[in-house]
Each structure stands twice: as structure tokens, then as C-alpha cells.
Amino acid sequence: MLEITGLGKVYEGRGGVEALRKIDFRVADGDLVCVVGPSGCGKTTLLKCLAGLLSPTTGEVRVAGRRVTGPPPGMAVVFQEYGRSLFPWMTVRKNVELPLREKKVPAPRRRELVEEALSAVGLAGAAAAHPWQLSGGMQQRVAIARALAYEPRVLLMDEPFAAVDAQTRAELEDLLLTLWRRLGVTTLLVTHDIDEAVYLGRRVIVLSSAPTVVQEDLPIDLPAARDQITTRSAPRFAELRAHVYAQIKHAKNGVTGGDAPVREAEQSGP
Amino acid sequence: MSTARTGRDKRTSAADERPAGPLRRAGLRLLRVLGLPVLLILGWWAYSSASPTFYLPTPGRVATAFAKVWFSARITEDVLPSVGRLLTGYALAGLLGVGLGVAIGSSRTLRAAAEPVLEFFRAVPPPVLVPLIMLLAGLDTAMKVLVIVSGCVWPVLLNTVEGVRAVDEVLDDTGRCFGLHGVARLRHLVLPAASPQIMAGLRQALSIGIILMVIGEMFASTSGLGHTVVLFQRGFAIPEMWSGIVVLGLLGFGLSLAFRAVERRILAWHLARGGERGRHA
Numbered sequence: 001m002l003e004i005t006g007l008g009k010v011y012e013g014r015g016g017v018e019a020l021r022k023i024d025f026r027v028a029d030g031d032l033v034c035v036v037g038p039s040g041c042g043k044t045t046l047l048k049c050l051a052g053l054l055s056p057t058t059g060e061v062r063v064a065g066r067r068v069t070g071p072p073p074g075m076a077v078v079f080q081e082y083g084r085s086l087f088p089w090m091t092v093r094k095n096v097e098l099p100l101r102e103k104k105v106p107a108p109r110r111r112e113l114v115e116e117a118l119s120a121v122g123l124a125g126a127a128a129a130h131p132w133q134l135s136g137g138m139q140q141r142v143a144i145a146r147a148l149a150y151e152p153r154v155l156l157m158d159e160p161f162a163a164v165d166a167q168t169r170a171e172l173e174d175l176l177l178t179l180w181r182r183l184g185v186t187t188l189l190v191t192h193d194i195d196e197a198v199y200l201g202r203r204v205i206v207l208s209s210a211p212t213v214v215q216e217d218l219p220i221d222l223p224a225a226r227d228q229i230t231t232r233s234a235p236r237f238a239e240l241r242a243h244v245y246a247q248i249k250h251a252k253n254g255v256t257g258g259d260a261p262v263r264e265a266e267q268s269g270p
Numbered sequence: 271m272s273t274a275r276t277g278r279d280k281r282t283s284a285a286d287e288r289p290a291g292p293l294r295r296a297g298l299r300l301l302r303v304l305g306l307p308v309l310l311i312l313g314w315w316a317y318s319s320a321s322p323t324f325y326l327p328t329p330g331r332v333a334t335a336f337a338k339v340w341f342s343a344r345i346t347e348d349v350l351p352s353v354g355r356l357l358t359g360y361a362l363a364g365l366l367g368v369g370l371g372v373a374i375g376s377s378r379t380l381r382a383a384a385e386p387v388l389e390f391f392r393a394v395p396p397p398v399l400v401p402l403i404m405l406l407a408g409l410d411t412a413m414k415v416l417v418i419v420s421g422c423v424w425p426v427l428l429n430t431v432e433g434v435r436a437v438d439e440v441l442d443d444t445g446r447c448f449g450l451h452g453v454a455r456l457r458h459l460v461l462p463a464a465s466p467q468i469m470a471g472l473r474q475a476l477s478i479g480i481i482l483m484v485i486g487e488m489f490a491s492t493s494g495l496g497h498t499v500v501l502f503q504r505g506f507a508i509p510e511m512w513s514g515i516v517v518l519g520l521l522g523f524g525l526s527l528a529f530r531a532v533e534r535r536i537l538a539w540h541l542a543r544g545g546e547r548g549r550h551a
Contacts, residue, residue: 048443051443051447052447053443053446053447070446071446071447071448071449073449075447076447076448077443077444077447079440079443079444081440084438084439084440084441085440085441085443085444087441087458087459087462088539088540088543089462089465089539089540090458098448098450098458099448099449099450101454102448102449102450102454103449130539130542132539132542132543146448150448
């Protein structure tokens with residue numbers, strides 16, 4: 001569904017900063033992939049290239065076989081800054097509905113989609129409120145509802161839960177998993193939180209520090225049904241987490257990760 | 271806990287928040303609103319009757335003149351045409367300012383090219399353009415409207431540029447991802463995002479517009495409020511002249527109230543969030 005080939009991005013200007021060197025990976029239809037990396041490794045740059053908001057310097061991104069040159073249709077994005085990604089002059093309902101209008105969805109269907117999406121995120125009662133009247137977690141739910149109502153084939157999320165408190169974060173993580181399981185939408189989530197990446201992902205892609213390459217592409221062999229308590233206390237979770245942690249530490253120190261720890265982790269798996 | 275207590279402390283320290291019946295509260299409110307104007311008029315009355323001069327008539331004489339002069343054909347011959355020209359010029363300046371402002375604010379190259387020139391025109395005091403516009407456009411209604419446009423357009427334009435330029439990047443990215451472009455982007459994203467700034471510009475433009483309306487009519491005119499005030503002054507009809515000044519004051523006050531009502535509607539989302547009215551750029 002999502003193919004990234006030889007993606008590189010150099011920011012023009014003084015000296016030219018090479019943010020991404022060469023990124024290659026694919027995301028299969030219906031998969032849920034988390035991208036983690038040390039801070040400043042260009043996670044957001046990568047996501048913007050995938051979303052068609054930035055044009056890459058080298059390489060290309062394809063969505064469903066079509067090369068991305070601008071924001072591709074059928075792709076929805078949830079940003080970290082919920083406070084800045086919702087339209088403050090519109091009610092929650094209008095916020096969710098606006099992209100559907102632009103997509104020329106007929107009004108009755110629009111209403112249906114909005115209702116469905118809002119009740120899926122548990123905000124059916126808040127449709128008439130303005131975003132700034134809601135808590136941070138609720139605002140991010142609105143952003144998720146907007147993305148879902150859009151019926152995207154690919155959902156991109158840029159550190160979507162980084163700006164909410166720990167309890168809300170856990171709730172939203174489980175909400176995302178529930179919705180993903182129900183809708184099977186191809187999802188790519190960028191995060192700096194290793195636990196979150198391992199907890200949510202079917203696969204975790206570890207990026208090196210800038211200039212960035214894919215340091216590791218790690219399948220997460222945890223049971224499909226995840227639970228904040230049992231999954232997070234499973235020995236395998238701890239192993240995977242420790243492994244990713246070590247990889248990121250390597251990346252920070254500029255060591256391109258050795259293969260040894262990967263095999264170790266794989267061997268000790270169930 | 272502690273916040274609740276400080277809240278109460280604040281309340282008790284504010285003298286006028288004592289528990290009071292609704293009638294009493296309304297009375298206090300009325301007193302607050304009307305107190306100072308009544309006091310000023312009384313002071314004026316006392317001063318003008320204690321030391322009567324030709325140039326400062328008592329409020330009573332001004333009121334009599336007011337009723338005689340303005341409850342007459344002057345309403346249709348002077349007041350309404352003046353107000354009509356003001357609103358026409360103001361509306362044109364608003365459309366022009368917002369239109370050009372959106373274009374300049376959206377394009378970096380256009381902005382770089384236009385900004386110094388705009389700052390220059392904004393710095394020119396609008397009244398000095400009146401003689402020039404008189405030469406270019408003659409002495410008719412078009413001239414007076416043009417004078418108003420020439421002064422009102424700058425604050426609107428510059429504030430719109432500023433507001434459009436400051437559209438949040440994340441919001442813009444969000445819009446792009448969800449296929450918001452062209453007219454829809456303008457309507458749902460750019461204009462609402464810039465509206466606090468645009469309204470700030472329009473508010474400044476309103477007071478400039480009233481000034482220019484009067485000046486335009488004082489220079490060369492046969493009707494209008496500014497013309498009438500000058501006419502009375504030249505004829506030494508002093509109470510009548512004063513009444514004209516009162517009409518202008520009331521007009522400005524009324525328009526400002528109307529503007530605030532409109533602003534409160536348009537910027538409801540912004541004001542309710544605790545957003546201040548946009549400052550001018």
C-alpha cells in the first residue's frame with residue numbers, strides 16, 4: 001500500500017541540512033507500523049514526505065502504486081498538535097464534516113459518517129461544542145474521528161499522543177488499536193516513545209540519527225490482542241522494548257546498529 | 271483550594287460586587303454608564319451659564335438648535351448622504367483591503383515587492399490626499415467616496431496581510447491533507463484564521479473613515495455633515511454648529527456600537543477562547 005524507495009531529503013539553505021539520507025520500507029495493506037528514532041532524526045520530515053506536504057530530494061513515495069507529488073487522496077493525517085490542527089471557528093461536527101464536503105460526499109452520507117466517527121471515538125455528545133471547549137485528549141479524539149470519517153486507505157499519525165497525559169495516552173492507544181482492528185486501515189504512526197511503538201505496532205521501524213536511514217525493521221511478535229496491563233508486563237514485550245531501546249542508543253551514538261542484538265531477540269522469542 | 275480562596279479574596283476586595291437585587295444591580299449599571307456623561311453635561315451647563323460667552327452656548331440652547339436643525343429635511347439632505355458616502359467608501363475599502371491583503375499575504379514574492387510601498391502609503395496622513403483627489407476626481411460624490419477609500423484601505427490591507435501570513439502552519443498542512451484548496455481554503459481556512467486581524471483593521475478604518483468623510487465635505491461641498499458644520503460656523507450660528515458636532519459624535523458612537531455587535535458575532539469563537547481583539551500590525 002505504501003512504498004518508500006530511496007527517500008532522501010536535504011533542506012536547502014545555508015550548507016544544506018541532510019535530514020533523510022536513504023529510507024526504504026514498505027507497509028502492506030492493512031498493516032500497522034510504528035516508526036521510532038532518536039530525537040532530531042527527521043521523523044516529522046519523513047511523515048511530511050509521505051503525506052505529500054514536502055517533496056523529497058531523492059527517491060519516491062508511492063501510495064497504492066501511485067507516486068506521491070502532493071497530498072494523495074485517500075490519505076488522512078493526525079498531527080501531534082491537536083490544538084493547531086482543528087479549526088477553532090468550527091464546531092466539532094463541522095470539523096469532522098469539512099473534509100467530506102471537499103471530497104464531495106453527499107449530505108446524508110456525510111451526516112452518517114460524522115455520527116459514526118464521533119461515536120466511535122466516544123464523542124457523540126460533543127458534536128456541537130467547539131474544539132477549544134474540550135480537553136486535550138478529547139480534541140485528539142476529534143482529530144482521529146475526522147481522519148476516520150474521511151474513510152482513508154492510509155492513516156498517518158505524527159506523534160498523535162505525545163501531548164496528552166499518560167492516562168489519556170493509554171486510552172487513546174487502545175482506542176486506536178480497536179479502531180484499526182475494526183476498520184483494517186493501513187496505519188503508519190511516528191513516535192518517539194519506544195513503549196508505545198512496541199505496544200501498538202505489528203512492526204517497528206527504527207531510524208538512525210540524521211542523516212537518517214532505516215536502522216532496523218523489526219516485526220513485533222506479540223499476540224494480536226494487546227492489553228495495557230498484560231501486554232506491557234509480558235516478558236517478550238520487555239525484550240522487544242529493550243532491543244529497540246538499545247538500537248536507539250546505538251543510533252544516538254552514531255553506531256549503525258549491529259545485527260547481533262536482533263538475532264538475539266528473535267531467538268529468545270516464543 | 272487555594273485558588274478558590276484567592277478568588278473569594280478578590281471578590282470581596284472589589285467594592286461593587288456586594289450582593290444586590292437585580293433592580294439595584296441594573297440601577298448601578300445605569301449609573302456607571304450614564305454617570306460621567308451626565309456629570310460632564312452638568313459641568314458644561316454650570317460653566318456656560320456662570321460665564322456666558324457667545325462661543326460656548328448652554329447645553330439647553332444646543333439641544334434646542336439640535337431639534338430645530340436636525341429634525342428636518344437636513345436628515346435626508348445632509349445626514350443620510352454623508353452616511354451613505356461613508357458606508358460606500360468604507361465597504362469599498364474593506365473589499366479592496368481584504369482582497370489585496372489576501373493576495374499579498376499569500377505570496378512571498380508579492381509581499382517582498384509590495385510591503386515597503388504599502389508602509390509608505392500608510393504613513394502618508396490621509397487628509398493630505400484630499401486636495402490631490404479633488405484635482406484628479408473633481409468635486410462630486412465620487413471624490414468624497416474616493417477620499418474615504420484612500421484612507422480606510424491601508425489599515426485593512428496591512429492587517430489582512432499580517433493575518434493571512436500568520437495562518438498556522440499545522441492548520442494549513444491539515445487543510446492540504448484533507449484536500450482543502452482554492453476558494454474552499456480561502457473560505458474555511460484563510461479568512462477565518464485572519465479574521466481577528468482583519469476586524470482590527472476594519473475597526474481602525476472606521477474611525478479614519480468618519481474623519482475623512484467630514485474633511486472631504488469641509489473642503490468643497492454643498493451638502494453633508496462636514497459642510498453644514500462649516501456653514502454654521504461661517505454664519506456665526508454657534509449653537510447650530512455645536513449641534514452638528516454632537517450629531518457627528520453620536521454618529522461615530524452609533525457606528526462603533528454597530529461594529530462591536532458585528533465583531534462579537536464574527537469573532538465569537540476567538541473572543542470566547544480568551545483571544546484578544548487582534549492588534550494592528
